Amino acid sequence: MRRNRTGKPARKKLLNILYIVHSFYPESYTGTEKFVFNMARSMQSKGHRVKVVTYSKGALESYPHAVGEVVYREYDHEGIPVLAYRHQHMDPADTFETGNPDLTLFAKKVIEMEKPDLIHFGHPMRAMEFMQTSALLGIKYVITLTDFWFICPKSTLLQTSNALCPGPEMGENCRIHCLLPDAQQRLGTHIPLLRSASKVISPSASLASLFQNSLPDLDVEVLNHGMKYETIRANERVYQAGDPLTLFYGGSLSPHKGVHLILEAMSMIPTDRLKLKIYGSGPSDYTELLEQAAAADNRAALCGLYSEEDIQQLYQEVDIAVVPSIWYENYPLVLHEALASRVPALVSDIGGMAEKVKDGFNGFTFRVGDAGHLAERILEILDNPMLLNEFKANMKQVQIPAIEEEAEAYERIYHSLVRSKVKSKRRKR
Template sequence: MKILLVHNRYQQAGGEDNVVAAEAKLLAEHGQEVELWSVDNKDLPAGLKGKINTAITTTYSAASLAIAQDYLRTFKPAVVHVHNFFPQISPSIYDACMTQGVPVVQTLHNYRLICPGAMLMRDGKICEQCIAGSPYQAVRYGCYRGSKLGSLVVAHMVATHRKQGTWSTKVNRFIALTDFAKSKFIQAGFPLEKIAVKPNFLHDPYAGINRLARTNPAFGLFVGRISEEKGIKTLLSAWSGLAGHSVLKVAGSGPLEDLLQDETNIKALGRQNASDISQLMQQAAFLVLPSEWYEGFPLVLVEALAHGLPILASRLGSMADIIEDGKTGLFFTPGDANDLAEKAQWLLEHPEQVEELGENARRVFLEKYSSEQNYAELMAIYEAVQ
């Protein structure tokens, strides 16, 4: 099958880029013919004129339409899989596909199509006003990068295509990463029958090798962006209340990383590469994910499951679709530092139970999130739209 993948990279590389690369590699390894049309926001035109042009073309880009049509004529794909069109490619990609009679699959990596801020979050709290209400509410609050003008541009894109029925008539199948995410898009008016659920996946880090038993793991691990929506303040408050010398290792960077410097039992490691993260996951007692927004499907969760690492996470949004409380990890109340500290202390003091949770996590990974399972699910989606 010929498959055209379409992706607009953000200026700061993130999980979406990794998912696109992993799926492209997976498809190619199974003999599919894959072409990637990728643009990068690092190449956005600078200056006032460039910003104005980007703002105008975010809702619909004639230039991208022409490029898309050229890809379709020359490559002749059986299906086009759009991962992200914002802001350079724009929804014009859908019209190019309709003209050529090529079915479209769209992965919903975040909530951009129903929320200008993409996170269903405002002022550090969950916000669902734009799901059923006007997306122009985002302008009042500057939901897109704190900019009212930028929020107006994105809100116009969301509102225009909602009114035109783009999401219901021009996309053959959406891929939501969890059942929870699917429910939010259905609330926003997306057609139930067009949304499939397929999680992210990971190539098995232990493929062909034996997984070593953990030797006296004595620290918790956080991997991700050091920012407010990730629950960093709650995490720091919780860890300051833990007994003894319980260590938390933090891998990542972000706007709140300076808060880590004054904590004696927290080791700030900075940004780590994939190999370093894998080694940390083989040594840690558990991964802590204290997010206070509706996470999509962070790859760090799949990594933890693949490494047989239990997860201590906030009971929020998609987490309940991924983590099984008492089986592959534990939940705590979002934003509740005392509850987080209590659960972390229990995990650090019960290594045998933690080992059992880890074995369950590894088993769930092999059943649900392996590359082979994901390939079968992805191809079934492609074949269903033919």
């Protein structure tokens, strides 16, 4: 512990922290947004000044302020101050180019107005001008990797055929397998800004490893997400032979999440002892396909969205969480919630999913993209529901860290970076 000259523990400096993310509540509510909100709320509770800056797609008339071609508004989300902005005439996500003069001017204005001690990027899509401006002004920034956006224009390392991609290979794989001829140009601007971060953090070892396969010189620290235990209640159900089972999926309803695989697997298992509850939202075309498949099976239901307040009850009503993603999922927070709630999981055998679910210990893995193999694993449990008792007993042995632990680790990182910045300034004098 650091101590001052009197020998007493030194008081930590209160920091001014800017969090930047590609979308945020209430407009968007996936795992990245939840992570940013959790960290902002944790730092605020410690006395630090925080603000979330996010891109937004609201109607232009809903933004009362403007800086050139960029409009913005400010609001609070559960006590966290938020600044939401958008360009009036374009979506930055539609171009590989960075350094847009309108967005650069806006980023400079915001940073000069907020005067942050450091900036934490939860996701820099549509916000690269903030990263460029931070580097130009000498403001230290932290990046938490939540997908493959820096090295993959599609963010998922999935080729157009939905085959897993080993990495961009300087844009060559992007050109051949995804028909993206400008990917090399994109990598040329994005990778230097990733390397310029004062700290790069990954919530999972698998995501860190895949980045380092493409960028061997990149130093990535692994720091697992924490769980908000106030919202968790353990599922204490004990299973017997012949028990009915309810499968659960929660999260984004997007093709790369593989939700269709659960419905395909259900169609191979003609039993009335099995039900499926799907929670979430997503693109209308994919959601409609899921709705059609669910309508053909009266055991399956699309249940809409669920909130943090619903988590305790929801996990009392289900028996197995299914995470069937067909991409190298980073660290699915819904899987986190399920395991903390002592609900065993069935997950694809790649990425952060296989990192958290050990086959035969706290659930089962199945071959990625293989609905038939998923059906086989479901049948194993249907034939012997008492397997779930073993999984649940094993889950008690593994404690998922709390959000408070995650926040403590980030706070230490923040302070170390700010101290090193102060020391650097002193040496220059």
